[in-house]
Amino acid sequence: MSTDYQRARAALGTRLRELRFTCPGGRLTGQQLAQRLGWPGSKVSKLENGRQTATPEDLRAWADATGQPGVYAELAARLAGFEFHIRSWRRALANGFKPLHEGLSAEIDRTSDMWIWEESVIAGLLQTPEYARHVIRRFAELLGGAGDIEAAVRSRAQRQEWLYRPGRTLHVLMWEAALRSMICPPSVLAAQLDRLTGVLGMDTVELGIVPFTAPVRIAPANGFWVLDDRLVVTEDWHAEMWLDDADNIALYGKIWKTLSESAVYGADAHNVINAARRALNPQ
Incomplete structure (x- = not known):
C-alpha cells in the first residue's frame, strides 16, 4: 500500500x-x-x-x-x-519504475487469487520480458522521467514467480484487441502469443479471451486487477487507483463476471490466439 x-x-x-x-x-x-x-x-x-x-x-x-x-x-x-486512493503517474515516476513495481508486488505476494481484465495489452503476469520492455518503454516515453526500464522489466518477470507457488490461482480475461495491438514489433508479439498458448495448459491459470465477434453486455474497457476480494487496482492515463472499500470491490467483481460471460476458454481460446498469431505472418 x-x-x-x-x-x-x-x-x-x-x-x-x-x-x-x-x-x-x-x-x-x-x-x-x-x-x-x-x-x-x-x-x-x-x-x-x-x-x-x-x-x-x-x-x-x-x-x-x-x-x-x-x-x-x-x-x-x-x-x-x-x-x-489515486497515485499520479507523473509524481510516482519521478522516483522511477522500481518503487511502483515493488508496491504492487508486495500486495501480490500476499494474494492467493487474482482476477484480471485487460482490454488492450497482455496481462503483466503473462508478459514475456521483450514484450514487457516495449510496453514499459512506450509508457515512459509518454509520461517522461523513469529511466530504469530494465529494472522494471526484471521486476515484472520476477513477479511471475507467483504463478508457480502452491495455492495461487490467476483468473485472467483479455479482449481480442490485446492479442493484436502492435505495441511492439511483430516478432515480439508472435513470441508473446506463443507464450499465451503455453499458459493455456497451466493448472494455476484460467485464461479467457473475449473475441471481437462475441456479444458483450458491457463495453470491454478499463483494465483492472482484483486481489483476494480485498483490493482493486485499476489504471487510467493519469494515475493508478487503489480501491479497498467493499462497494467498489463488489462492483469490479461484477464487471469481471459480466465480461467472463462473453469469453471463450480452452480450445476455443487457443483458436483465437492462433488466429492472431497467423495474422502476423500471412501467407
Missing part, C-alpha cells in the same frame, strides 16, 4: 484513539470499548494503529460507543478521502 494511503489510515486511527480518550463519561480502555462494541480487542488496536481499514459501520459504532455520535460525519469524510 502506498505511503500516502498508510499515512491517511494512521491519521484516522489517531483520531479514533482521541475519541476513546475523550468520552463524555470518562476515558475508556481499548478492552472496555471492545466490550461495548462486541468486538475482539485486537480490532480496536488494529484500527487505532492504522493496521486495518475501518468500514463506515465501524466508524458509526465507534462514534456512538464513545458517546460522540456527532463526529461520525467527520470520520466518514476522512475514510472517503483515502479508501479511493
Whole structure:
C-alpha cells in the first residue's frame, strides 16, 4: 500500500484513539470499548494503529460507543478521502519504475487469487520480458522521467514467480484487441502469443479471451486487477487507483463476471490466439 494511503489510515486511527480518550463519561480502555462494541480487542488496536481499514459501520459504532455520535460525519469524510486512493503517474515516476513495481508486488505476494481484465495489452503476469520492455518503454516515453526500464522489466518477470507457488490461482480475461495491438514489433508479439498458448495448459491459470465477434453486455474497457476480494487496482492515463472499500470491490467483481460471460476458454481460446498469431505472418 502506498505511503500516502498508510499515512491517511494512521491519521484516522489517531483520531479514533482521541475519541476513546475523550468520552463524555470518562476515558475508556481499548478492552472496555471492545466490550461495548462486541468486538475482539485486537480490532480496536488494529484500527487505532492504522493496521486495518475501518468500514463506515465501524466508524458509526465507534462514534456512538464513545458517546460522540456527532463526529461520525467527520470520520466518514476522512475514510472517503483515502479508501479511493489515486497515485499520479507523473509524481510516482519521478522516483522511477522500481518503487511502483515493488508496491504492487508486495500486495501480490500476499494474494492467493487474482482476477484480471485487460482490454488492450497482455496481462503483466503473462508478459514475456521483450514484450514487457516495449510496453514499459512506450509508457515512459509518454509520461517522461523513469529511466530504469530494465529494472522494471526484471521486476515484472520476477513477479511471475507467483504463478508457480502452491495455492495461487490467476483468473485472467483479455479482449481480442490485446492479442493484436502492435505495441511492439511483430516478432515480439508472435513470441508473446506463443507464450499465451503455453499458459493455456497451466493448472494455476484460467485464461479467457473475449473475441471481437462475441456479444458483450458491457463495453470491454478499463483494465483492472482484483486481489483476494480485498483490493482493486485499476489504471487510467493519469494515475493508478487503489480501491479497498467493499462497494467498489463488489462492483469490479461484477464487471469481471459480466465480461467472463462473453469469453471463450480452452480450445476455443487457443483458436483465437492462433488466429492472431497467423495474422502476423500471412501467407
